Amino acid sequence: xxxxxxxxxxxxxxxxxxxxxxxxxxxxxxxxxxxxxxxxxxxxxxxxxxxxxxxxxxxxxxxxxxxxxxxxxxxxxxxxxxxxxxxxxxxxxxxxxxxxxxxxxxxxxxxxxxxxxxxxxxxxxxxxxxxxxxxxxxxxxxxxxxxxxxxxxxxxxxxxxxxxxxxxxxxxxxxxxxxxxxxxxxxxxxxxxxxxxxxxxxxxxxxxxxxxxxxxxxxxxxxxxxxxxxxxxxxxxxxxxxxxxxxxxxxxxxxxxxxxxxxxxxxxxxxxxxxxxxxxxxxxxxxxxxxxxxxxxxxxxxxxxxxxxxxxxxxxxxxxxxxxxxxxxxxxxxxxxxxxxxxxxxxxxxxxxxxxxxxxxxxxxxxxxxxxxxxxxxxxxxxxxxxxxxxxxxxxxxxxxxxxxxxxxxxxxxxxxxxxxxxxxxxxxxxxxxxxxxxxxxxxxxxxxxxxxxxxxxxxxxxxxxxxxxxx
Amino acid sequence: xxxxxxxxxxxxxxxxxxxxxxxxxxxxxxxxxxxxxxxxxxxxxxxxxxxxxxxxxxxxxxxxxxxxxxxxxxxxxxxxxxxxxxxxxxxxxxxxxxxxxxxxxxxxxxxxxxxxxxxxxxxxxxxxxxxxxxxxxxxxxxxxxxxxxxxxxxxxxxxxxxxxxxxxxxxxxxxxxxxxxxxxxxxxxxxxxxxxxxxxxxxxxxxxxxxxxxx
Ligand code: SF4
Numbered sequence: 001x002x003x004x005x006x007x008x009x010x011x012x013x014x015x016x017x018x019x020x021x022x023x024x025x026x027x028x029x030x031x032x033x034x035x036x037x038x039x040x041x042x043x044x045x046x047x048x049x050x051x052x053x054x055x056x057x058x059x060x061x062x063x064x065x066x067x068x069x070x071x072x073x074x075x076x077x078x079x080x081x082x083x084x085x086x087x088x089x090x091x092x093x094x095x096x097x098x099x100x101x102x103x104x105x106x107x108x109x110x111x112x113x114x115x116x117x118x119x120x121x122x123x124x125x126x127x128x129x130x131x132x133x134x135x136x137x138x139x140x141x142x143x144x145x146x147x148x149x150x151x152x153x154x155x156x157x158x159x160x161x162x163x164x165x166x167x168x169x170x171x172x173x174x175x176x177x178x179x180x181x182x183x184x185x186x187x188x189x190x191x192x193x194x195x196x197x198x199x200x201x202x203x204x205x206x207x208x209x210x211x212x213x214x215x216x217x218x219x220x221x222x223x224x225x226x227x228x229x230x231x232x233x234x235x236x237x238x239x240x241x242x243x244x245x246x247x248x249x250x251x252x253x254x255x256x257x258x259x260x261x262x263x264x265x266x267x268x269x270x271x272x273x274x275x276x277x278x279x280x281x282x283x284x285x286x287x288x289x290x291x292x293x294x295x296x297x298x299x300x301x302x303x304x305x306x307x308x309x310x311x312x313x314x315x316x317x318x319x320x321x322x323x324x325x326x327x328x329x330x331x332x333x334x335x336x337x338x339x340x341x342x343x344x345x346x347x348x349x350x351x352x353x354x355x356x357x358x359x360x361x362x363x364x365x366x367x368x369x370x371x372x373x374x375x376x377x378x379x380x381x382x383x384x385x386x387x388x389x390x391x392x393x394x395x396x397x398x399x400x401x402x403x404x405x406x407x408x409x410x411x412x413x414x415x416x417x418x419x420x421x422x423x424x425x426x427x428x429x430x431x432x433x434x435x436x437x438x439x440x441x442x443x444x445x446x447x448x449x450x451x452x453x454x455x456x457x458x459x460x461x462x463x464x465x466x467x468x469x470x471x472x
Numbered sequence: 473x474x475x476x477x478x479x480x481x482x483x484x485x486x487x488x489x490x491x492x493x494x495x496x497x498x499x500x501x502x503x504x505x506x507x508x509x510x511x512x513x514x515x516x517x518x519x520x521x522x523x524x525x526x527x528x529x530x531x532x533x534x535x536x537x538x539x540x541x542x543x544x545x546x547x548x549x550x551x552x553x554x555x556x557x558x559x560x561x562x563x564x565x566x567x568x569x570x571x572x573x574x575x576x577x578x579x580x581x582x583x584x585x586x587x588x589x590x591x592x593x594x595x596x597x598x599x600x601x602x603x604x605x606x607x608x609x610x611x612x613x614x615x616x617x618x619x620x621x622x623x624x625x626x627x628x629x630x631x632x633x634x635x636x637x638x639x640x641x642x643x644x645x646x647x648x649x650x651x652x653x654x655x656x657x658x659x660x661x662x663x664x665x666x667x668x669x670x671x672x673x674x675x676x677x678x679x680x681x682x683x684x685x686x687x
Contacts, residue, residue: 016667016668019646021644021645021646021649022645023644023647027668027671029682030682037564039505040507040565048656056684065503082526082527085503086503086505123681123682125679126682131563131565132562132563133561133563133587135563148587149565149568149587149590149591150507151565151591151595154658155658158661159658159661159662159668160668160672161668163646163657163661197557197560198490198557198560198583198585201585231560232586233587258681261681265679297492318489318555319489322488322489416494417499418503435494437492437561438494438517439494439498439517443498443517443523
């Protein structure tokens with residue numbers, strides 16, 4: 001019999017019941033909650049007279065609606081009353097059910113997908129869910145992490161299980177080494193550009209190969225984060241020394257003897273050498289250029305030395321129509337150079353790229369330079385209160401501020417513009433977030449997805465530029 | 473949950489691929505803490521020409537006359553015909569809530585994004601995958617005949633056109649069973665409470681570090 005994939009192992013370890021009809025009950029070790037997708041779940045529990053199955057499996061924080069300025073005022077500082085009610089509702093629900101919440105004024109507050117790993121609430125081998133599609137982020141730790149809908153949030157609260165059908169196994173292998181200035185973000189954008197936004201649908205993707213093994217945990221999280229943009233609900237990386245060192249001494253992680261037992265188990269969390277995948281895609285790391293998205297879907301990307309495509313060259317009529325529509329929305333001409341795209345704003349943040357390493361990479365580029373006067377705004381939004389504190393200890397905040405970038409408080413911010421941070425109509429933004437859909441960052445806004453280093457390079461030049469030119 | 477057995481209704485064509493959940497229901501409407509009332513904001517940025525705000529009366533907003541759901545012949549549609557990878561993007565269940573609130577009961581497409589597909593079943597909405605050539609043909613037929621309707625039978629797993637052509641589709645037995653009977657799947661899972669407890673007890677022994685952290 002063939003060996004098991006990492007996904008097979010995680011699945012088997014969490015299987016409570018395999019039903020005859022192909023569905024299964026999977027036990028959930030951790031649920032992360034935030035204010036947008038949980039209120040209706042708590043309400044559903046109450047209406048049905050049910051109680052949470054296991055309180056200590058849940059951790060909550062508000063992130064989508066929180067303002068990134070004026071945070072001393074706490075919930076009172078949320079100007080939009082509808083947003084405020086949502087955050088207050090989370091507070092009330094967590095208080096009522098006794099769920100641990102990092103509230104808006106807690107320095108541990110942040111984007112759910114940043115705080116889980118930071119606290120050690122995300123550990124290798126866990127099954128993790130959250131009412132947010134970017135829960136795949138946690139797969140970087142060798143976890144089985146699913147984004148789920150609100151009915152499923154309620155289901156997990158009530159039963160500690162998720163109803164799932166086993167997905168297919170897919171391996172995305174990035175061979176060789178990445179060039180200088182090429183980051184996890186560029187790798188994942190290149191992958192999505194290659195396999196498309198539905199390329200991973202129905203599959204659990206494992207990212208492997210030398211280039212992935214060479215990445216830090218931050219880089220791996222960035223890649224797993226965007227699995228969903230490739231259509232895969234689950235993305236994973238095998239556990240290795242890098243994983244174990246990152247997890248060591250985290251507040252919620254195991255200590256003493258339990259640590260040793262845990263590490264023994266974690267060391268088994270990789271695909272067996274004879275495991276068989278249903279689908280395998282390979283990329284050469286050395287061929288990946290810094291990437292920029294030009295369209296309204298994350299698969300619409302090009303290398304920095306590339307051009308905006310010409311719909312006339314596309315044979316598939318549905319894709320051609322998609323390109324025409326995207327170019328119209330984005331206000332771009334076919335065949336124009338990516339480096340000719342002019343910008344209005346720069347956003348460095350989101351659960352994809354707001355960790356300490358992301359901020360270090362961006363700071364290294366802007367250091368000693370100034371934000372281009374062409375821009376209306378360039379902002380940096382750290383992923384959590386603790387990331388913010390660490391960045392300040394390292395003096396990154398000063399580098400950003402001296403260069404003319406705004407240094408904000410943690411939250412989702414302009415990734416989806418549910419708070420006050422948004423694009424104006426027609427404005428182009430170099431953004432380190434994960435989605436460039438129409439209107440995502442504000443009504444009529446135009447998003448270009450890039451790495452933190454590329455966003456920083458765009459900030460100091462006012463247009464896209466190959467960050468490697470600024471690194472010499 | 474509302475049961476779904478059979479349905480016949482007017483078909484509206486949404487002729488673009490990769491329709492994402494931000495498009496189905498933009499983020500400003502996710503601030504609601506309710507499950508209902510999202511219908512007027514379904515496809516908000518395509519449907520109206522101004523920027524929509526939560527809690528606003530949509531009846532006096534400027535509409536985009538070209539948008540399919542604003543055309544008289546599709547106003548009462550309950551079957552949405554769509555293209556590849558419908559519902560991609562976020563996990564927001566507000567997307568099926570908005571489609572259902574508008575009056576849709578069925579969505580037909582060559583493929584769906586996983587989370588969206590799954591969320592539909594929890595809300596009495598039936599997503600049906602049909603091969604691309606059949607979807608192409610349905611688009612043509614809808615375009616040619618005003619008031620074009622399709623009949624869907626979940627028991628038999630069929631879609632039938634006005635001319636009597638019938639196509640079968642696949643759907644998981646568990647999901648079909650829950651939808652046919654309007655079952656609350658939490659109730660179904662809790663029938664296995666003992667199994668869950670037994671699993672949990674063994675896990676507490678083999679991986680004790682997973683317990684007690686969040687309280
Ligand atoms: S940062 Fe963006 S993608 Fe991540 S959880 Fe927040 S809104 Fe979602």
